[in-house]
Amino acid sequence: MQRRRQAGYGTEYGTPYGTVAICLHWLIAALVLALIGTGFAMRRTEIDPALQFSLYQWHKSLGLTVLVLAALREIHWLVARHPEPVADLGPIERQASRTTHVVLAILCFLVPLSGWAVASTSTLAIPTLLFDVVLVPALPLERSAAGETFWSLVHAWSAYLLLALAALHAAAALHHHFIRRNAVLLRMLGRPAAGGSSGRARGGTRR
């Protein structure tokens, strides 16, 4: 019974995402968007300097949280079987989405790593105290103005590249949902496709 349901779900909507993958996806997505928001805001000079200081500290703590979550996602990818693409997708779309997902996942790792490198090379040498509790050591890089400038550039560019790619990715998801009306977005929400019975979806996602 369970098997037949799975098979049916797989062919019609692609195999479902597990709870771990879904939670990681949305948690990372929300944090990344918040980080780009704080990152952008704190770099503009016209903000209150005390607020700016705490934004930097929040940014570093939340950013390192993304680093850990992204590492978990990468491990999860290696351990758990990745769902098949939704049947509705053509070969080029499959390749495009696969590539986008891999690049997004890698950027979710590299962006915070380069941010950590900024904090580690900055001549200001401001300690990173994770959520005001845990002292995070600096990466073994030399502190210098040149190093700080370099990693700031890498961090900013990779972060805005991540934002651009995420926007494209989200637009694709919305296109599938509203125009193509397939299960792409719904299965990442852990919900059944439009018109699919809820019992079926539950069986799929709550494996």
Place this chain on the structure above:
Amino acid sequence: MRYRTGPMVALAALLCIIPALLCPVPALARTPALSEAAGTYDISGASQIRFSVDQIGGGGIRGRFAKFSGAVRIDGRKIGASTVSFTIYPQSVSAAEERIENFLRSSAVFDAAAYPTVTFRSTAVRQTGADAVIVDGMLTARGITHREQFAVRLQKLGGGTIAFNVTGNVYRSRYRMDVGTPIYLNVVKFDMDIRAVRR
């Protein structure tokens, strides 16, 4: 000849050193006593007004003020009646780099635009040694006044000038300057070499 005078020279030298060893302070470098310094002095630009704030994991912020003024009046008969007044202009703060200086001047810390001075007025002076006193006084920063205490040690006296070393710890949270805690400690350590010239 040399063999005969050698022991004599050594003995003479030893005889000279013994009294010095017995009471080293007055014999070698006599520390000036405060009572001899009676008078009114203006704090001179040669003074060094240093402060530091430690940060978690080692290191911290080190800075100094370039612009300040003040006066010291030492009562020769009653050291306890002596007074000190001191003004610092936080706009003149210097630190390892400009970003830190700008942050210190900003509304996050000194708010130098709104509060151009930090002032100290002594309220009590207590002698703790021939060359040492504890000074209590009211420190005003960002429009907030609190009682603070500094330890003062007389270092040099003569030629109309006087030199002190002044140390003291101030909790910056009292003056709403606690930005950055707990990464940067709440305690600001002052270490000042004051040079003052007799009026």
